[in-house]
Amino acid sequence: MSMKEQDPLQVVRAKKRSRRRTLLKSALLALGASALIQPSGGVLGLTQDAPKKEDRTAQVANKGTTDGTKKKATSKKGTKKKKYEDTKKEGRR
Amino acid sequence: MVSNTNSEPLPPLYEKWIVDLVGGTIPRESRATCDNCAMCAAGTADAGSQAYFFDPTIKCCTFIPTLPNFLVGRILSDTDPTAQAGRASVEKRIAEGIGVSPLGLARSAVYSLLYNNSEDFFGRSRSLRCPHYIEDGGRCGVWRNRNSTCVTWFCKHVRGSVGYTFWRDSLHQLLQIVEKALSRWCLLQLPLGNDALRQLVRSENWSGDAVTVTGDMLDNRVDRKAYALVWGEWLGREHELFQRCAELVSPLSWAEALALSGPEARVFARLTQEAYERLVSQEIASPLHVGPFQLVQIKNGVSRINTYNTYDPLDVPQAVMELLHYFDGRPTEHALAAIASERGISLDSALVQKMVDFKVLVPQESGD
Numbered sequence: 174m175s176m177k178e179q180d181p182l183q184v185v186r187a188k189k190r191s192r193r194r195t196l197l198k199s200a201l202l203a204l205g206a207s208a209l210i211q212p213s214g215g216v217l218g219l220t221q222d223a224p225k226k227e228d229r230t231a232q233v234a235n236k237g238t239t240d241g242t243k244k245k246a247t248s249k250k251g252t253k254k255k256k257y258e259d260t261k262k263e264g265r266r
Numbered sequence: 267m268v269s270n271t272n273s274e275p276l277p278p279l280y281e282k283w284i285v286d287l288v289g290g291t292i293p294r295e296s297r298a299t300c301d302n303c304a305m306c307a308a309g310t311a312d313a314g315s316q317a318y319f320f321d322p323t324i325k326c327c328t329f330i331p332t333l334p335n336f337l338v339g340r341i342l343s344d345t346d347p348t349a350q351a352g353r354a355s356v357e358k359r360i361a362e363g364i365g366v367s368p369l370g371l372a373r374s375a376v377y378s379l380l381y382n383n384s385e386d387f388f389g390r391s392r393s394l395r396c397p398h399y400i401e402d403g404g405r406c407g408v409w410r411n412r413n414s415t416c417v418t419w420f421c422k423h424v425r426g427s428v429g430y431t432f433w434r435d436s437l438h439q440l441l442q443i444v445e446k447a448l449s450r451w452c453l454l455q456l457p458l459g460n461d462a463l464r465q466l467v468r469s470e471n472w473s474g475d476a477v478t479v480t481g482d483m484l485d486n487r488v489d490r491k492a493y494a495l496v497w498g499e500w501l502g503r504e505h506e507l508f509q510r511c512a513e514l515v516s517p518l519s520w521a522e523a524l525a526l527s528g529p530e531a532r533v534f535a536r537l538t539q540e541a542y543e544r545l546v547s548q549e550i551a552s553p554l555h556v557g558p559f560q561l562v563q564i565k566n567g568v569s570r571i572n573t574y575n576t577y578d579p580l581d582v583p584q585a586v587m588e589l590l591h592y593f594d595g596r597p598t599e600h601a602l603a604a605i606a607s608e609r610g611i612s613l614d615s616a617l618v619q620k621m622v623d624f625k626v627l628v629p630q631e632s633g634d
Contacts, residue, residue, distance in 0.1 A: 201606065206616035208583055209624075211297055211422055212570070213304055214317035215577035216562050 277411055279340065279516060280441065286520035287535060288542040295429060298420035300325065300405070305389055305421045305577060318576075320389030325404060326421060327396040328388045330377055331413040334370040334449035339512025340411045342505055352407025355398045360504055363488040367466060367496050368458050368507055369449045375483045414441030425545060426624035427574035432541040440534035447527035452511040462498030469496070550619050551629035552598035556590045559626060573625045580624050585611070593627050
């Protein structure tokens with residue numbers, strides 16, 4: 174097929190594209206904010222944004238440390254935390 | 267200051283402070299509806315979907331608020347008959363003694379342990395439901411004196427991340443600092459004796475450290491000796507102390523409350539003011555890029571995406587998704603013009619703003 178024979182096809186294609194654009198322009202579709210919807214509920218399994226994990230403003234008085242110094246309390250705390258972590262692992266098994 | 271239906275209802279004490287701080291009313295978060303919970307499934311329309319729903323008998327009240335002493339006092343002093351149930355729930359917490367100190371009412375260590383180590387419980391677990399929740403009607407018993415967390419937490423925000431930034435990243439932080447500072451300031455004004463103060467500052471939670479769980483705590487037993495030491499001369503007069511704190515704080519202006527709360531509060535006050543300006547602004551940044559988001563579902567030509575908050579996904583039609591690539595850093599008006607000429611679609615400025623609010627589109631300079 175010669176180059177000359179191909180030319181008319183290209184012209185037709187270009188014209189078609191042009192006509193389509195013209196049609197789109199004449200029927201311009203308008204999209205408003207209502208196109209976006211906030212559905213009810215949240216998304217399962219994607220709760221890394223756990224709410225309300227904060228808030229240690231007021232203090233607790235039920236810890237049971239009546240006379241320990243700060244140093245003692247710190248060392249006690251470290252020991253207890255380890256116990257707690259171990260227990261948790263056992264509990265999960 | 268009288269609230270109107272277009273402004274978010276706030277507790278009276280905080281409302282006068284916040285309005286004074288930001289210089290106006292705060293637009294209502296109408297998407298977070300407590301009366302008809304937006305996080306609860308409506309009918310069977312979403313059955314079988316990937317959505318996470320709350321239990322309508324629990325809603326977002328899967329949380330025990332820490333109540334600073336002055337809010338406890340205000341609740342105890344509220345003689346309105348409609349506040350009776352909430353007042354009774356606070357009196358019960360005080361009588362039980364767990365987490366009760368002159369600073370206010372804190373969560374038990376066991377509750378915190380469960381809260382911080384549970385999954386898929388929020389909005390669903392009756393065991394972790396707030397003691398101030400009123401089952402009849404599903405309302406909050408301490409609504410008029412709810413704390414900083416309950417004031418500022420919303421499952422969904424009308425303006426997406428813009429609202430989140432105002433409420434959670436700014437105002438919440440500010441009110442928490444103020445609650446902490448004023449509850450301590452009250453103890454100096456009463457005053458609480460030095461022995462009791464010494465005992466109080468030794469408590470693990472004074473500085474926000476994690477509380478370890480003892481056997482007594484697991485069984486909800488209160489160490490009465492420690493309790494007596496921390497209350498000092500106020501032992502047996504807990505209600506009176508809380509009410510005195512309320513009398514001290516209630517008349518404070520915002521300027522006075524802020525001055526008593528220190529420089530950290532002033533930092534967050536400024537950030538809150540800035541976040542408020544954005545909240546009430548309709549300006550659209552330019553240029554814009556497509557922000558990161560999680561595509562969680564494609565169904566019937568609609569993409570459900572997750573952006574700033576997993577509780578507030580967005581349904582975006584495929585027709586809009588296909589246009590996002592036009593926002594490639596070129597000026598926004600050029601992107602809109604290209605969309606109109608090449609795709610025959612005119613995007614309303616409100617739609618562009620909503621995509622910016624939800625971080626589907628982000629400003630070029632954004633560091634988020």
